[in-house]
Amino acid sequence: MPSNNEKIIFTTEDNEEIEFYVLEQTMINGINYLLIADSAEDDDEEANALILKEKDTVDKEIIYDVVENDEELEAVSKVFETMMDDIDIEMNKA
Numbered sequence: 473m474p475s476n477n478e479k480i481i482f483t484t485e486d487n488e489e490i491e492f493y494v495l496e497q498t499m500i501n502g503i504n505y506l507l508i509a510d511s512a513e514d515d516d517e518e519a520n521a522l523i524l525k526e527k528d529t530v531d532k533e534i535i536y537d538v539v540e541n542d543e544e545l546e547a548v549s550k551v552f553e554t555m556m557d558d559i560d561i562e563m564n565k566a
Contacts, residue, residue, distance in 0.1 A: 478493070478494045479491050479492070479493055479494075480492045480493075480494060480506075480508055490510075491510070492508040492509060492510055492522070493508060493509055493510075493511065494506055494507070494508055495507045495508065495509050495521070495552075495556065496552055496555055496556055498548075498551055498552065498555060500547075500548065500551060503525050503526060504525065504526035504534075505523060505524065505525050505526075505539070505548050505551075505552075506523070506524045506525075506536060507521060507522075507523055507552045507556075508521060508522050508523075508524060509521040509522075522538055522539075523538070523539045523545060523548050523549060523552070524536035524537065524538055524539065525537055525539050525544075525548075
């Protein structure tokens with residue numbers, strides 16, 4: 473499992489690479505979840521964050537999906553807020 477502040481690189485359809493940082497990880501009901509953000513800074517600045525869940529392993533690489541189900545997202549975000557008492561997670565719908 474990734475450690476705190478490990479980078480994850482996403483590649484867009486246009487082959488643009490975007491870095492995210494792993495802020496925290498947890499396992500709920502046998503599923504691994506990651507809280508990632510576009511900033512690893514510990515200041516008061518807001519960061520864009522995503523919650524990912526482990527989907528599969530292919531060729532020793534773990535594949536994650538973005539959690540999109542509202543109920544699952546709310547439940548997992550509350551777990552992360554409890555684990556990291558210095559953050560508040562606000563959900564914005566696109």
